[in-house]
Every structure is written in structure tokens, then in C-alpha cells.
Amino acid sequence: MTAALTTSTPSTLTWTDWSCTVSVATPDRRDAAVARAIVRSLMGQVDRAVSRFRDDSDLSRVNAAAGQYTFVSPLTLRLVDVALRTAADTAGAVDPSLGADLAALGYDNDIDVVRARRNGSAPTPRRRPWSWRDIKIDHKLRRVGVPEGMRLDLGATAKAWTVDEAAQRFRSYGVRSALVSIGGDLAVAGVPPRDGAWQIDVAEFEGAAGVRVGMSGGAVATSSTMGRRWHRADGVAVHHLVDPRTGLSARGRWRTASVWAPTCLEANVASTWLLVDPDAASAHVAAKAHAARLVAHDGSIEIIGCWPASPPEVSS
């Protein structure tokens, strides 16, 4: 993937990678370059491990060798572990075995390429004799295997894990305070900036109007059916959030979910889950004392937990 780098303020560095905007913000401008180097390095490692769109990634090799075990890197093993744990925690709602369904919907390449062409066929009866539970992981020999016909996709967890891991690494590299955002999934590390809080604009998709919240710690992630959308060959608009029960784009009662949680992984899992299985995910968010802002298809807003009732609005 190409990465274009721009400098917008002395302490914020922004570039593009993984087809999304990546940024780091630090109160101390000297820390920004270090934070950026940490994030870029980590994203490169994760890309080589589990990108669906490069043939030499571990994940592509696992998918290509379906039916057999494939030796993988420790990072890949860890990311598959995270994905399996997430699937178990969400009763399969956030499922890493949906790669074939995404490809059938047309999402078989970088999203910019997918958007530029009409792709994907109308749904056909789905044959899925396995589930995420059939993903095999051999920790001793560091191998992963999937049944024939299954294709892994770790998109629901790998990006958020990368955000959390970057935030962890900041501390060990001496970055005292930083915010990292990959495609709108963000986490903060260290003490807040001098004015006491990180200011976060929360919107349905990049460039849209939204609200501003402050946070002193933790992470915020947003999932939306309004973001990664494209048109199938028959002209029907679809999106990338797949309901494991149908293999089709999820059609829950909310179109966008923004969640605050202690970690970006928890936030992103909850935001995805809320769009796939609203009732179960709502109970989970409330029980975990997370906070969520939900946008229904008619544009109305619902709040779960301690999300600020009337945060200031910000224009696009």
C-alpha cells in the first residue's frame, strides 16, 4: 500500500495507509515523529501478517492452503487468537470466517478498487458447512488452518488491535502522551494534553458533521454501514459489515455505532456487534459500562451508558 504523508499541525501527523486516514497527535511535537514511526512500522508488520489483499501475507497463504495447516508468524498467530476470542465473546456475531462472503459481495480488493467498479453477484443460497469454531490453531508449532471453502478475514479486529498495540508501544519508546487513529478507530496513551482532555470529533464517516467529545483515556471506534459501501454488479448497494447468519450485509436497526471503551479492540468489537446483533450487543455495552452513540436509519440518535447527552456539534 502506498502512504502519502502530510503535516497538518506541529503535533499532528497524518498520512494514508490501508485505504484510510492514519494520524498521530502528540502535545510535544518532538514525540510526533517517534509515534508516527511506531505506527507505520507496526502497520507494516500487521499488513504482512494478515492483509487479505496481498498474496504473500500469512493470511492469504492460510486461505490458499485451506484444508491444511500453514506455518505462520507469531504476530499472525496472535491476531488469529484475538479474532477467535472475539468470536467466542460475541457468540459468533463478530466472525473472522467471513472472507468468502465478503468476496462474494464484491469486496475482494482494496476498497478504492472495489468502489471504482461494479462487482459482486446477487445472493445465492449459502453453503457453509463450517463455522469460526472450525478454524484450527496450533500454538506449539505455530500453525493455522481453515477448512476448505473458508477464508479468513480479520478486518473486524486487526485494525483495532494495531491501534491498541501502538498505544502500548508509545510508552516503551518514551512517548509520554499521544493519540493514534487508524481509519477513525483511535486510542489515547499517557497523560492528556495540557488543557486536560483529548478533543475527539465523532462522525458517521470521514468528513461528515458530528459531535465533539472529550476523553482522558481509553478508545473510541465507529462502525457504519455508510462507510465502506459499493455497488454490486446488479446495482444494489452493499456494505462490508456482514451478518454471519446470512452472509449478507447486516441490516440491523442502526446504521452507525460509535463506542467508547477502555481499549480500541473492545470499542471496535462492540461497534461492529451493535450493527450485526443490536439486542445482544446493547446488553453487553451496558454491562461493561462502555458508552455508545447510535444512529438509526432515520438519523435519530440513541445513547447507551455514559455517552455525553448533548455534546457540542461540529460541522464537516
Added chain:
Amino acid sequence: MPAQTTHRNLPASGWPQIADSEIFHRYASDREVMALTNPRTNLLRRARLWLVGAVAVGTGASVAFTAAAAANQQDRSSGSSGSGTGTSNGSPPDDFSGGNSNNGTGSQDQGTPNNNQQGGSGFLGLFPGGGGRSHGSSHAS
């Protein structure tokens, strides 16, 4: 001893696989048994354990002594050191909408957390954003 392979058909997924991990376990356990039953290896192993144990005991004693000295010093200098546990429970405060004592009252300070109340990394908060420029943006990509 040559390792024996077994073929196993795992249910519901079409997995005609050699259970390689069984070979690994057998190989590993054979080596372990050989090491334990070899008198010379066993002697070296015992010596190494004694050495590690002695270092651990020495280090532990040193740490304990240092901690005790520090505690005594603190008691003498401050009188009441307190427990120092803070409120690191991983949950946000009940109300982040501004107006409570933790979040300040003035318009400039509304929603600003009191860093002194963090009590460790467990304090995590979300509240109405203030003025000034935003530092980040959460959105679907």
C-alpha cells in the same frame, strides 16, 4: 525411537490431517525423559537449580530490605503515607455530562477530568468536548 504418526479425521470440517503436534509432544517428552534419567545431566540440572534458587533468595531478601527501608523512611518523613491504591477500577465515573465535582464547574473547565483522581491507568473518561481544535476524529472508514 521413531515417532509414530496418527491420522485423524476431525469432525465437521473435512480435515484429513496428520496430527503433527503429537509428534512434537512425543519428541519433546522423549528428550525430557532422557535428560532426567542421565546421571550427568541430572547433576548439572540440580546444580543449576541450586544456583538459581540462591540468586532468587538473595534478590528477594535485597528487595524486601530495600522496601522496608523505604517504608521506614517514608513513615519518618511524612507521617502518613496512606494506602496509595487510588480508584483504578476500569470503570468511568457515573456521570461525565459535566456538573459534578470531579468534572469542574466553569465553562472553561467543564468536563475536564481531575488528573489527581486518576489513581492509575484504570481511570478512563468520556465527556462533552470543549473548545479549541480537535485532536482526533472517530468515524467509519
